[in-house]
Amino acid sequence: MIETNSRTILSGVQPSGDLHIGNYLGAIKNFVKMQNDFKCFFCVVDLHAITVKQNPELLSRNTLEVVATYIASGINPEKSVIFNQSSVSAHAELSWIFNCVTRMGWLSRMTQFKDKAGKDRENASSGLFIYPNLMAADILLYKATHVPVGNDQKQHLELTRDIAQKFNRDFNCEKFFPIPEPIIEDNTSRIMSLKDGNQKMSKSDLSDNSRISMTDETDSIVKKIKKAKTADVNMPSTMNEILKLSEINNLLNIYSGFSGKEKKILINEYQGKNFSKFKEDLSEILVDVINPISSEIKKLMQDQKFLKRIMLEGTNKANQVAKKTINDVYDIVGLIRNET
Ligand code: AQP
Numbered sequence: 346m347i348e349t350n351s352r353t354i355l356s357g358v359q360p361s362g363d364l365h366i367g368n369y370l371g372a373i374k375n376f377v378k379m380q381n382d383f384k385c386f387f388c389v390v391d392l393h394a395i396t397v398k399q400n401p402e403l404l405s406r407n408t409l410e411v412v413a414t415y416i417a418s419g420i421n422p423e424k425s426v427i428f429n430q431s432s433v434s435a436h437a438e439l440s441w442i443f444n445c446v447t448r449m450g451w452l453s454r455m456t457q458f459k460d461k462a463g464k465d466r467e468n469a470s471s472g473l474f475i476y477p478n479l480m481a482a483d484i485l486l487y488k489a490t491h492v493p494v495g496n497d498q499k500q501h502l503e504l505t506r507d508i509a510q511k512f513n514r515d516f517n518c519e520k521f522f523p524i525p526e527p528i529i530e531d532n533t534s535r536i537m538s539l540k541d542g543n544q545k546m547s548k549s550d551l552s553d554n555s556r557i558s559m560t561d562e563t564d565s566i567v568k569k570i571k572k573a574k575t576a577d578v579n580m581p582s583t584m585n586e587i588l589k590l591s592e593i594n595n596l597l598n599i600y601s602g603f604s605g606k607e608k609k610i611l612i613n614e615y616q617g618k619n620f621s622k623f624k625e626d627l628s629e630i631l632v633d634v635i636n637p638i639s640s641e642i643k644k645l646m647q648d649q650k651f652l653k654r655i656m657l658e659g660t661n662k663a664n665q666v667a668k669k670t671i672n673d674v675y676d677i678v679g680l681i682r683n684e685t
Pocket of ligand 1: 357359360362370496497498533535545546547
């Protein structure tokens, strides 16, 4: 029987397109670091992905590619549980129960729904509106104590905490669900588009030049960084000036995230210089880290049997924990589960 312990992590990535350096720096790189200190569940959140229209063939392929990216980036399936959300039916079951716990007002305040639904809210799926309840189910099913996420998910995590508290209070079962803590890295929790320093880097951005994918080839990385927006100035010398120039701040965050060098040190190194040398060096660092991961992703994608086996093993382990929680929840809520 797999045990969750006092320090359990659940996090996930949507198979909604090619993973980019924002997903890597904001999430996956941190997942890798945490494997030694936490019991980790890393999920491919395919049910979240279908809250907006997906091509079914691509969805399956992207699901395998997220698993390949996890492994190629250093997540060890022997240590961490890797699985896809739709294979563990308790996610959907618990999310229904949370649909009945969460208040409409709470969901109405979620900024990601407003951003993703845009002006055509009437036409957005109801799944997109209740998405945070499914995310709360993902986390609480494993009684996760910590959730490493990018800054864009902070509000959803706060909602998860509210749901856990309300459930525990409403059903008089104090401490049944833990109140999970977010783990959000400072500079890399919100990597911005290479074309617009005020827009988040995103898989679904129509422009491929807005992001660097984890499967991009050297030429493409160099070209995209060359084209990345900067400003009509040389590299400023103070953090205050940098913070006013969102595109430059973003490139420095990327540089720092990939090189491990502090931003202060990078500013000292490049201050007063134009951006061509900075961009050359940044491309080199990106290529050094991305190339081996990208080759490994491509190699793993040739062996889909292996990827499916990893997912099956992960699903079995996840199910052991998830079944126990959902059965307890049914009892607490007063639902009779007739099972042979
Ligand atoms: N730009 C980003 N900077 C830092 N972290 C990011 N994350 C996403 N974008 C950035 C983090 O990556 C994890 C997985 O994200 P997701 O796949 O669940 O969905 P998302 O946040 O909606 O990411 P995208 O790329 O913008 O996808 P689409 O375009 O499909 O909506 C999360 O931890 C997220 O915080």
